[in-house]
Amino acid sequence: MSALEEIIKDPERLFIGESVPAEYLTDSYVADLPSVYGVALPVTHEEVMALVKFANEHDLIILARGAGTGVAGSQVPIHGNELIIDVHLMNKIGELDEETLTLTVEPGVLVGMVHDYVEKKGYFYPPDPASKHSSIGGNVATNAGGLRAVKYGTTRDYVREMTVVLPNGEDMTLGSLNIKSSSGYDLKDLFIGSEGTLGITTQVKLKLLPLPKVSQSILLAFEDVGKATDGALAILASGADPSGVELFEKEALYYAEQHLGYPLKTQVGQAYLLMTLDGNDEKELIARTETVREAAMSDALEIHVLSEDDAVKSWALRDNILIGLMAFTEYEMLDEVVPINKFAELIRYTKELQEKHGLNVINFGHSGDGNVHTVLMKGDLSKEDWLEKRSGLLDDLYQKVSDLGGLPSAEHGIGIVKKKYLERMSADINLDYMRKIKAVFDPDNRLNPGKLF
Amino acid sequence: MSALEEIIKDPERLFIGESVPAEYLTDSYVADLPSVYGVALPVTHEEVMALVKFANEHDLIILARGAGTGVAGSQVPIHGNELIIDVHLMNKIGELDEETLTLTVEPGVLVGMVHDYVEKKGYFYPPDPASKHSSIGGNVATNAGGLRAVKYGTTRDYVREMTVVLPNGEDMTLGSLNIKSSSGYDLKDLFIGSEGTLGITTQVKLKLLPLPKVSQSILLAFEDVGKATDGALAILASGADPSGVELFEKEALYYAEQHLGYPLKTQVGQAYLLMTLDGNDEKELIARTETVREAAMSDALEIHVLSEDDAVKSWALRDNILIGLMAFTEYEMLDEVVPINKFAELIRYTKELQEKHGLNVINFGHSGDGNVHTVLMKGDLSKEDWLEKRSGLLDDLYQKVSDLGGLPSAEHGIGIVKKKYLERMSADINLDYMRKIKAVFDPDNRLNPGKLF
16 A cells, blocks of 8 residues: 555555445446456656555556547456556556657547648648547557548557567567567567557557648438448559448438438438548549549449538448437447458348347448447347347357357447457467466466456 | 389489589578588479478478578578489469459469469559569568569568468478468468478468559759658659669669660769659659659759660660679678668768778669668779678678668668677577477477578
């Protein structure tokens, strides 16, 4: 106790035992969590190191937490003797280095803050998770994707260098400002996406791009999801180079339309693609818009090149699907991914499962990446029915994802929520080597144990 | 012996002891290599597995070899009891999947073959090492970069999935056709760039892009290397999005001009940038060419927008710098990388070292990536003088690279040639964890031991 107060001198940044706020013991997807040893909110790298050493000396489990927006249970306590290290106060934006096009940030900085900060200065940070109030540390821990991954890649592609505190309290810098490297094993990419099981990120140097000067949104309507997927594949192969290709069913959109109080610009068909082109030249953008039109013409019912006002309204509808849904029902959102040519087959199968299990299902997602957000809706079901039907549907659905060569999570992580599905979809040998690597960095299994595998 | 002949039944694909051809016991950078146990040339994944198991049973060191174009000594024998597994006959190009935009290849396929094959069908494989006759397996082992990395990234970014045989003879598939993943540790990127120390690649699924429809090369002349680097930084920040920005000194070009028998289009200044823009729209390319002109105007002496004929001639000069040099002198080419804003400082420092050590030095490289190919020339020096001066100069040079935050290798690998410099430039803790990860996959230290670290 007194040793911990020596590390975190400000009492407002330290909670022990019963004083721990309830928010640390819950999560949007996991309930009935045990109490914890304590919560500390460091503001420096050195405090994180000292906290980890303290946890080693007192044989505590360590759990790092960022903005708390995770949906896979990666950041929730499950043992009871956790010291939660909440880094959300480590939220300083450091140097913007215009020569190396990098931005230094602490892990608690929110991704929306990064966008605002760099765009004012003419730069661009492409990773764009729908949750703008998720933290960079959490984005790194889950290799967050989002709306622009099809053209620009995921968080992994924008981490030049990161500093981590290891489970034993030592620290290490991974990666560098060098753009290319053939100088030893790529430890940086091992840590990215490891969901806080290998180390605690305390600083990240993000890669930036010049901000594209112009953009154009396009809305396409299709008879059904199959046609919409064919359209997406044709657009991707056309060279039009979209920065995002979002697909949603009319049914999914309904909730957003109710919530925002206006309809989508087109109401024909059962499935839509909403996409953006970005670039630096107005005329070139017009040419690429034409390329999209030609590529999608034979599949689409309607193609709308959107005015800026219509673009804002259409993207707001896309962004409000879940928020709209919340007013109607309890739900569970999935995050599965399949090879891009299996996208339509997976979505069609969810409709079969809807019939089979008597559970309403809607789909939206990043069709440019093969990443579906299938949403299971509780509706009027009793809690017992909901849990039972949900469990049966998930078993079938993840089996199909596996059969199609897919994975349980594209961008949210495995945590505890999808552990058994990852196990089912992975070869034993791959999981075995992951566990052995975990043991290399964390021989005492002290850092976020019981997550991922 | 007989067990080995059971695995490789074709005697033309198996050499034991003294029958091993001399080419396996040499390398452009390493001489005086020991003899080996034998060389086997498998043609299937199963043969590779069986060979690795044989080596385990007979306690042999295993060394994988591709096209043999490596320049860091990664693929040379150094122990004497190696079984060399030469995969260059595993050179079949498999399925081109136009839906997932992937191409399946065996590791012995040469990168130039991949380019030819996909470009005929309207697709694009961006990684473009100067050595078109290097193998995909070797490209993966070194995370090869090349001329288009500034826009498109390196080999790492184009491996969707790979199959490897592990040091114990088991096999494992890393990555998948899924575009995004947040489903467990990224083992694939750990193997990429590991220089054949963790596993032997037997199949790769490469990511392709649609082939850009138009391209434009631009040649810029500058007073000196400092001005050329300033110009490169300005071009990179302009949003012109070049696919490559090559820098060379007039001095380096001299040898190529002699070799090819014609001069570069401009002869003013002491340093040049040669760059390409690619895209899908002629007009847009003209606009981006103008962006380059505006960005570089204040630094450049001359800017030439090249005709197709001049472009071919200029790139041929760039590609023939080393070949031209060969006719004049023995040399050693380095592969160091520094953060992009330190590029000019490093090149200027090589000139100081030229004076200090009395050894001629020229530079060319990928200025868009901060990757310099410094070339040390023997000239008329005696072998003894050459070795002594070279060693002194390398010590100073790599110290400077380290001081600037750089790394010993951007794209060729560490092998045995740069081991001591990697050690000097890396934190002990990083090398220590690399060694521990090596031990996870290769507890007997059987696969290419003594390389990298």
